[in-house]
Amino acid sequence: MRRLLWVLGLACACLLPTRLEAQDAPRSATADSVTEIRLRDGSVLVGRIERETETSVLLVTPGGVRTEIPRAQILSMRRVLLRPSGEVWPDDDNVSRLFFTSTGRAVPKGEGYVSAYWLFFPFVGYGVTDDFTIAGGTPIVPGGIGKVVYLAPKYRVYDAERLDVSLGALSFWYTPEADAGNVGIVYGVGTYGSSDRALTFGAGWFYADVEDDFETSNEPVFMLGGERRVSRRVKLITENWFAVNPGVSGLLSGGFRFVGDRLSADFAFAGATGTEAACCLPMINFVWSFGGGR
Numbered sequence: 566m567r568r569l570l571w572v573l574g575l576a577c578a579c580l581l582p583t584r585l586e587a588q589d590a591p592r593s594a595t596a597d598s599v600t601e602i603r604l605r606d607g608s609v610l611v612g613r614i615e616r617e618t619e620t621s622v623l624l625v626t627p628g629g630v631r632t633e634i635p636r637a638q639i640l641s642m643r644r645v646l647l648r649p650s651g652e653v654w655p656d657d658d659n660v661s662r663l664f665f666t667s668t669g670r671a672v673p674k675g676e677g678y679v680s681a682y683w684l685f686f687p688f689v690g691y692g693v694t695d696d697f698t699i700a701g702g703t704p705i706v707p708g709g710i711g712k713v714v715y716l717a718p719k720y721r722v723y724d725a726e727r728l729d730v731s732l733g734a735l736s737f738w739y740t741p742e743a744d745a746g747n748v749g750i751v752y753g754v755g756t757y758g759s760s761d762r763a764l765t766f767g768a769g770w771f772y773a774d775v776e777d778d779f780e781t782s783n784e785p786v787f788m789l790g791g792e793r794r795v796s797r798r799v800k801l802i803t804e805n806w807f808a809v810n811p812g813v814s815g816l817l818s819g820g821f822r823f824v825g826d827r828l829s830a831d832f833a834f835a836g837a838t839g840t841e842a843a844c845c846l847p848m849i850n851f852v853w854s855f856g857g858g859r
Contacts, residue, residue: 658854669729669756676856814839
């Protein structure tokens with residue numbers, strides 16, 4: 566584990582002063598993303614936040630009306646999507662991930678999420694900066710709680726209006742009581758598009774550090790994923806993994822995400838291809854988002 570942390574620390578130190586960013590390009594939020602502000606009297610305002618202070622928020626409505634709102638009157642604030650028809654859709658707060666793997670996007674600074682894969686594998690993620698995300702957890706299964714820990718740091722090295730590129734790792738490591746070393750994958754991933762419609766491509770290399778014997782794979786594993794918002798509450802998602810040596814084998818998946826106000830739920834089925842084809846493994850994930858003025 567110490568070797569992995571040294572590698573990640575060195576990579577981040579090298580990336581911080583040379584981070585690529587498109588000139589005058591906005592963050593990867595979609596152009597039609599606005600903020601919904603709920604007041605304590607029950608009224609709701611939607612618009613773009615032009616200025617924030619400790620005591621007030623200046624909101625510009627889609628019609629161009631500027632309204633200064635005292636913070637004492639604000640009950641909650643959240644991102645939403647304003648459609649061309651004027652309909653307001655809740656924003657997908659879980660755009661940093663597909664079903665399981667990461668996208669090129671990062672969790673914004675001060676925001677985070679709590680997720681549960683198959684209910685027994687919880688993850689907690691947090692945006693340390695607008696580009697650095699840290700996540701981790703421990704399985705809720707007998708013999709695994711506290712003995713197996715997973716850690717998933719990710720650093721975004723490039724962000725533009727429609728393209729985000731990140732480097733990261735997913736490491737499963739064991740406490741001294743388990744005495745089994747650690748294994749994981751280091752990867753690079755890029756996402757092109759908006760939060761409504763995007764393609765994600767990545768490549769990763771497995772490693773193992775067991776009994777002071779550190780090994781890495783020479784052949785990468787490739788990932789191709791996509792997402793497409795089809796209604797106010799539903800987004801279609803696919804996430805597919807491919808290994809090219811020996812032969813070609815992979816894991817294909819498809820399903821949908823239910824987009825709530827703060828809670829999202831993913832439901833999908835996955836199947837293996839290649840010499841040992843198999844179908845169909847259900848994939849279930851629940852994510853609760855926090856922070857960001859919610």
